[in-house]
Amino acid sequence: MTVPPVPVPADPGAPGPGDRLGPYRIVRWLGRGGMGTVYEAIDTTLGRSVALKLIVDPYAADPAFRSGFVREAKAQASLDSPHVVQVFAHGEIDGRLYLASQLVPDGDLAAALRRHGRLPAGEALELVAQVADGLAEAHRAGLVHRDVKASNVLLRRRGTHTVAYLADFGIAGPAGGDSPADDVRALVRLLRDILSEAPEPELARLLAEPPATAAGLRDALRAALHAEPAPTPRRRRAALAAAALVVVAGGAAVMAPEEVERSPATHAALADSLERDAGLDRSTARCTARALVRAHGPRHLEDLPADVVLTAAAGCLWAT
Known part of the structure; x- marks a missing residue:
């Protein structure tokens, strides 16, 4: 992401692009807070970009503030989290109290x-x-x-x-x-x-x-x-539709019609598919499978439209 240039503040005492403070070369002004002004700068010693915060008066001249600033800078520098801005250095340069920290490029x-x-x-x-x-x-x-x-x-x-x-x-x-x-x-x-x-x-x-x-x-x-989203009627209908396609396309069609007629596995295959793919409980899945075979016969299950399968499942759910 390209960050648009920010104008340098009008403060005549503020450093501008290209100015140096110790090892830091100012790139641009980033913003001003209640206690300091922040710049993007290059640490020329290590060759990396940093956020350079310069503490403004009257805070910088207050001994109590300076003591607390050093204490908290050390405390923040000791933090070990990928979600806290890292502190690289702090101190005083040319009479200015500063804090150099990780530059996070995409704004706040x-x-x-x-x-x-x-x-x-x-x-x-x-x-x-x-x-x-x-x-x-x-x-x-x-x-x-x-x-x-x-x-x-x-x-x-x-x-x-x-x-x-x-x-x-x-x-x-x-x-x-x-x-x-x-x-x-x-x-x-x-x-x-x-x-x-x-x-x-x-x-x-x-x-x-x-x-x-x-x-x-x-x-x-x-x-x-x-967390798994709570089942809603809309989600249940979508799941049943997906299961219906599985059942119609692959559940009964994996067996030849004459094999289906002879095998009690017809109901089990359909019930397993509905239970696995639609999230139906075992009893409702078995009820739906029985209703489909009873109403349409095993020879024609592969030709059933999805809404027929949905209707059978809905009937079992409402009955339950």
Whole structure:
């Protein structure tokens, strides 16, 4: 994905493209937050692109802030998650407090939502589960984010797959009291805000009564993603139609008509096919097979239209 150029801010003291700060060569301005300005830069020592955050005054001049900044930068750098932006270096260059971190190229979730709208349930659950994984690692390390929101979720697209990264631990702090739970509640709010459709009842319960921990939320979201969809009349009709084609095309036709007449396996073959391919219970599958053979005879099963098979199955289901 090609990222459009972003204009350099008008601040005359800000570095521009080509300027150097220590080993970093500025490429372009990316954005400004409450505590700093972020640039794309090249680490000329290692030859890699980084996101270079320069802390602005008055924060950079505050000794208490500087101490906390160093502490939290080290804590974030120690996190071991594929869904947390990696910290490469931090310190001071030419009197500027800086943080060099992983450059995630495809923008943030807030910008993606503005461009493309809200997300279908599957995509939303997958992205938030990834963020929950990063948040769980932060909490395990004793670090609370305190600012979980769409603009702090960065995206990297790989074909049809999108990887989410939790970013900007600028106001993070040590875990204490109810603060990890506050992070989880913020992440649940994010999920609710990005869904493009009303959630299924099971997911609605998850939103109303979420797990208390980020790890629990991650696991619940992944379980919801991989759960077998509940059978609905529409899905059942589709399955029966597929089974009917299997039965008509291959169930009874595998036997010559005279063999079918002589063999009690007729009912069993049809019942097995309906049970396996349509998800019918054994009793209903046997009932359907008997109804088809009784009504049409074994010689003509291969010529039956699918709706006839469906009707027979429906009759057994309603009777049950």
